[in-house]
Amino acid sequence: MNGGTPYSIGELARRTGLTVKTVRYYSDRGLVTPVDRTPAGYRRYGPDAVARLALVRTLRELGIGLDVIRGVTARERTLGEVAAEHVAALDVQIDVLRLRRAVLGVVAAHGTTPEEMARMHRLATLTAVERRRLVDDFLHEVFDGLGDPARHAGPRRTLTPDLPDDPTEEQLAAWVELAGLALDPEFRADLRHLVHTHLAELPADAGAPPRPGTIGLARLVVGPALAAGTDPGSPGADPVVAEFTARCALLHDRPDDPALRGWLLDRLDGMRDPRKGRYFRLLALVNGWQPPRCTAPVIDWTVAALRVRTAG
Structure with missing residues (x-):
């Protein structure tokens, strides 16, 4: 009220920052009720109308519907109940928006066809059971038939993506890209070959202490050079290559000769597929692991050194 005089719609509009049309609409919907009318029929509102309209305006800006607001202003529902419901609804909307942003982020970064984008969206919206089925199928194709399952239990764990129940946007984007790789038959075959060569380097005795494989030896010997x-x-690389091949000869139980160097060259060259390194980086993101060490520079140096010494 203004000096004891009830407010007109125009005065309410000025005090609340709403338009006259909006105040009239809210009044028609029963959100604010006039306490009197003038002889000419104009509505007049009491002192509580300003606070009531401020509440209505705030709730509308928070995305709450008028029917729900009417229940609050009529004291049929508490603000706490309404807020809890809308928090849950917003959580769902936020999850959907994060998912959409993750898919569009991958599309923007890599450029895809409409068909590939549709596939990414399907991968992003898989349920936990569907994700597990995809991963199990992928790992089965990579490991099936590669000897005693007990021997590859460890490597299998290191290749298993496990998206958290509440992933970050970065983890969602990594999952979408990783799942696309896991569905690629050519990538599955390449990874199976990599796993096969890795398993061949493990000690026959499961209780034996771990030892570095070919890549581990390259890091150890070539890394300092x-x-x-x-x-x-250069000639300065000769002793480095000699030590590397000597250690590999012991690892693989074969002579340190030109045939071994040619075999190592082919083997390391086959490990240079950037998709494998990408898979392990994405896997670390999805699982929340520390980023893997980049082996590409060591492999590239070793391949170049072996190629020079096997030429001709």
């Missing part, structure tokens, strides 16, 4: 800037084709 790479860090020192040694040219793989």
Whole structure:
């Protein structure tokens, strides 16, 4: 009221920041009720109308519907009940928006066809059971028939993506891209070959202490030379290559000869597929692991050094 005089619709509009049309609409919907009318029929409102309309305006800006607001202003429902319901609804909307952003982020970063984008969207919306089925099928094709399952239990775990129940946007985007790789038959075959060569380097005795494989030896022996800037084709690289091949000969129980160097060259060259490194980086993101060490520079140096020494 203004000095004891009830408010007109125009005065309410000025005090609340709403338009006259909006105040009249809310009044027609029963959200604010006039306490009197003038002889000419104009509505007049009491002192509580300003606070009531401020509440209505706030709830509308929070996305709450007028029917629900009417229940609050009529004291049929509490603000706490309404807020809890809308928090749950907003959580669902946020999840949907994060999912959409993850898919569009992958599309923007890599460029895809409409068909590929539709597939990404399907992968992003899989249920937990559907994701598990996809992963199990992928791992079965990679590991099936590669000897005693007990021997590849560890490697299998290191290749298993496990998207959390409440993933970050980054994890969602990583899952979409990783799942696309896992569905690629060519990638499955390449990864199976990589796993096969890795298993061949494991000790026959399951209780034996772990030992570095070919890549591990390359990191150990070649890593310092790479860090020192040694040219793989220079004479300074000769002792590095000699030590690497000698250790690989012991690992694979074969002579340290040109045939071994050619075999190592082919093997390491086959590991340079960037998709494998990408898979392991995506896997770390999905599972919340530390990023894997990048082996590409070590492999590239070793391949270049072996190629120079096997040429001709």
